Amino acid sequence: MNLFGFLKQRGSAPVARERLQILLAHERVALGPRDLVTILRDELLATIARHIEFDPEKLSVKMERSDSVSTLEIDVEIPCDKFVGRTQASAA
Amino acid sequence: MSKVIVVTSGKGGVGKTTSTASLGAALAQGGRRVCVVDFDVGLRNLDLVMGAERRVVFDFINVAQGDAKLSQALIRDKRIDTLHLLAASQTRDKDALTAEGVERVIGELRETFDYVLCDSPAGIERGALLAMRHADQAIVVANPEVSSVRDSDRIIGLLDSKTLRAERGEQMDKHLLLTRFDPARSNSGEMLSIDDVLEILSIPLLGVIPESREILRASNIGAPVTINATGGQAGLAYLEAARRLGGETVPVAIPDEKKTFFTRLFGRRAA
Numbered sequence: 001m002n003l004f005g006f007l008k009q010r011g012s013a014p015v016a017r018e019r020l021q022i023l024l025a026h027e028r029v030a031l032g033p034r035d036l037v038t039i040l041r042d043e044l045l046a047t048i049a050r051h052i053e054f055d056p057e058k059l060s061v062k063m064e065r066s067d068s069v070s071t072l073e074i075d076v077e078i079p080c081d082k083f084v085g086r087t088q089a090s091a092a
Numbered sequence: 093m094s095k096v097i098v099v100t101s102g103k104g105g106v107g108k109t110t111s112t113a114s115l116g117a118a119l120a121q122g123g124r125r126v127c128v129v130d131f132d133v134g135l136r137n138l139d140l141v142m143g144a145e146r147r148v149v150f151d152f153i154n155v156a157q158g159d160a161k162l163s164q165a166l167i168r169d170k171r172i173d174t175l176h177l178l179a180a181s182q183t184r185d186k187d188a189l190t191a192e193g194v195e196r197v198i199g200e201l202r203e204t205f206d207y208v209l210c211d212s213p214a215g216i217e218r219g220a221l222l223a224m225r226h227a228d229q230a231i232v233v234a235n236p237e238v239s240s241v242r243d244s245d246r247i248i249g250l251l252d253s254k255t256l257r258a259e260r261g262e263q264m265d266k267h268l269l270l271t272r273f274d275p276a277r278s279n280s281g282e283m284l285s286i287d288d289v290l291e292i293l294s295i296p297l298l299g300v301i302p303e304s305r306e307i308l309r310a311s312n313i314g315a316p317v318t319i320n321a322t323g324g325q326a327g328l329a330y331l332e333a334a335r336r337l338g339g340e341t342v343p344v345a346i347p348d349e350k351k352t353f354f355t356r357l358f359g360r361r362a363a
Contacts, residue, residue, distance in 0.1 A: 011281030016238050017288045024245050024292065032249055 029063065037063050037070045044074055052078055094202040097209050097337070098227035099269075100251070102243030104214030106235045107271040110307055110316075111330070112211040113141045115231070118318040118334030120175035124206040127166065127176040131223035132213040133189055136180035142169065143314025144177055153181040156193025162200050171319055176205070189222060198226045216250060224255050229265040231298060231337075235272045236284040244268075244293055267298035269333060274303045275347045286346065299333030301326050302347035 029038065041061060048054065054076050062073040099112045109132075116128040129152065130138035139145045144167050150160035155178070162178075169175035178201070181188065201208045212223035224230065230251050234244040248266060257264045270289055277283040286300055304326035310317040318334065321327035325347055335342045 011277075011283075013278070013281045013284050013288065016284055017292070020238055020241055020292050023242065027242075027245065028249070031246065 035065075035070075037065065037072050040072055041074070044072075048074075048076055054078070094205060095207050095229060096198060096202065096227050097207065097229045097231060098212055098224040098251075099209060099231045099233060100212040100220065100224055100247050101214065101233040101240070102216060102220075102247040103235075103240045106233050106240050107269075107301070107307075108214075108233050109137050109141050109211055110311065111231065111233050111269055111271065111301070112138060112209050113316040114310075114318045114327075114330040115334045115337060116207070116209045117142075117169075117172060117175055117316040118331050119207050119209075119338060120169070120172045121318065122334070122338060123174060124338070125174045125176075125204065126207045126209065127178060127201055127205045128209045128211060129178045129201070130180035130211050131189075131219055132211065133180050133186050133219055134182065135213065136182050138211050139167075139177060139179045140314065141311050142177050142316065144169070144179075145314070148179040151179045151181040152197065153188045153193075156189055156197050162197065162204075171315070186219060189219070191222065191225070194222050195226065216246060220247075221250065221254055224251055226256055227251075227264070228257065229267070231267055231269050232293070232295065233269045233271055234289060234293070236270060236274075236278065236286075236289055238284075241284070241289055241292055248293065248295065266295045267337075268293060268295050269298045269301065271301040272303045273300050273347060297344055298336055299329055300344060300347060301329045301333075 034042075041063065045059075045061075058077040060073075060075040062071070062075075064071045099108050099115075101108050109130075112128050116126050120126040128138060128142070130136045131152075132138075133153065136151075139148050147167050150165035152165070154160040155162050155165045165178055167177040167179065169177065178197075198208065210223045210227065213219040232244050232247060232251075234240045251264045251266055252258050255264055268290065270286060273286070274283055278285050286297070290297055302325045304324060306317050306322070306324040306326045316330075317324065317327040318330045321331060329345070329347065332342050332345065336344075
């Protein structure tokens with residue numbers, strides 16, 4: 001292994017590490033204590049869903065948290081036939 | 093002052109029972125009064141690992157329901173005077189353990205013992221939540237493997253929300269015990285490193301227990317590895333972890349790769 005180690009690809013541990021980091025970042029938000037940003041997200045999405053049918057694939061939610069300020073960004077595509085006058089709206 | 097410590101993990105088979113027995117025995121060898129408590133109702137095994145399976149007369153549920161006194165149910169270890177076991181019930185249904193019963197028994201144990209080690213069942217159901225409920229401190233047992241690390245993260249979330257301490261707004265003291273660690277595989281990038289797991293879970297490290305043959309031998313004969321430790325790496329790692337648990341500052345020894353003829357000859361690749 002020492003002689004031929006350089007010929008072999010680095011092991012699978014870095015893959016495990018990256019998969020875990022991405023997964024847990026999501027799960028901590030989904031399962032963790034519900035802070036204000038999470039509550040706002042859920043209520044805003046519920047409100048939007050009451051008025052239009054949106055494609056979950058075309059929905060983008062970004063949440064960023066830091067000590068001083070948090071941001072919530074919801075981008076949702078609203079098809080023309082659902083809302084006359086505008087083609088796209090975003091709530092932030 | 094008495095300390096209640098839960099040994100938990102979420103995932104099964106990572107070494108909760110082995111760790112409870114080994115740490116409990118190590119603490120008791122240092123002269124402290126220790127009780128190890130099995131919370132795994134219906135699937136008790138701590139008695140077996142401790143070598144006391146034929147001495148269980150009354151169990152946790154008997155005491156919790158008031159059918160037996162605590163003193164009748166406590167099994168004193170034959171090797172270490174200050175080590176005691178409270179076995180789980182094997183036959184009754186899981187709901188037999190009530191929140192009130194557990195609270196009363198833990199309260200009584202606090203009066204008698206310096207350390208009460210609660211061996212949690214796997215999962216995140218009632219039994220696991222009851223085991224962590226009254227804890228002052230938690231030992232999260234994990235293997236360097238994705239499913240174990242994920243479940244540990246979940247358990248850490250529960251420790252921070254479902255325990256009495258969390259409900260009172262106090263901080264739960266949590267430590268990681270990394271078990272079944274293989275330094276050679278970690279060095280070659282086949283296994284998550286200690287730093288990987290620590291960074292992902294972000295809780296302090298209590299100890300690293302190397303994968304070892306001693307562990308199976310210990311459970312085969314019913315004697316925790318820390319009793320009459322023969323100098324094996326796993327036994328030593330548990331002894332040191334117990335000293336840290338007892339408040340001593342002992343640097344964490346990272347288990348060494350076993351030197352084979354080949355690695356001696358050609359040296360080890362830098363980690």
